[in-house]
Amino acid sequence: MKKILGILLFILMGAIVLSKEVLYVGTNAEFAPFEYMENGEIIGFDIDLINKIGEKIGxxxxIKNIAFDGLLPALQTNKIDLIIAGMTVTKEREKFVNFSNDYFVANQVIIVPENEGTIINMDSLKNKKVGVVLGYTGDLIISKIQGVNKVQYNSAPSSIMALKGGNIDAMILDSAPAQSYVAKNKGLKIIEIDSEVEKYAIAAEKNNENLIKKVNKALEEIKAEGIYDELIIKHFN
Structure with a gap:
């Protein structure tokens, strides 16, 4: 009986979300060009994409702006219905959420001061102070490297400021936002590294397969109609 009630509850929760006129979507607006603040408004590639998906599914x-490490808890406590935040699909995250098909492929890079000459790859980060954003992929990667002094920050801008101020030696970040931050902050440069390809996807509550199916169908249509390519050109030139 408990098993049957559990199944019925999951079906009911999915039906409730799909019957809602509004979908609350969590993001972290410190990840340009995917999501960031401009003139008091959250904009970016992810924001345009999720709005197009909303149009498709009616x-x-x-949008709710939430600290990155608070996104999964917000989803699990039904404070939001979806997450779109340049979130990489990982086996660990798949234990807690249901991911859509991927919508973007990325990789990690190192950001260092322009006059830095000793850091050329991941191995050269040993015995260095390396800034990461709490919960980001870079945080997970650096945790696996011995001898690195990892310094966690709550946001990418905080880590960038620490790097410019000489409080850390380097920073690990996804390639697209790294390029955006370096372009806006003189005195920094990017070091390309060999890293695993990462896939960004939209996350829903673990058992809400119905909503993810609708999101996936909308993504397919957006790509087939050329809308996705238009958004890429708009946000990535």
């Missing part, structure tokens, strides 16, 4: 999208 839902109004309302």
């Amino acid at each position: 839902k109004e999208i309302k």
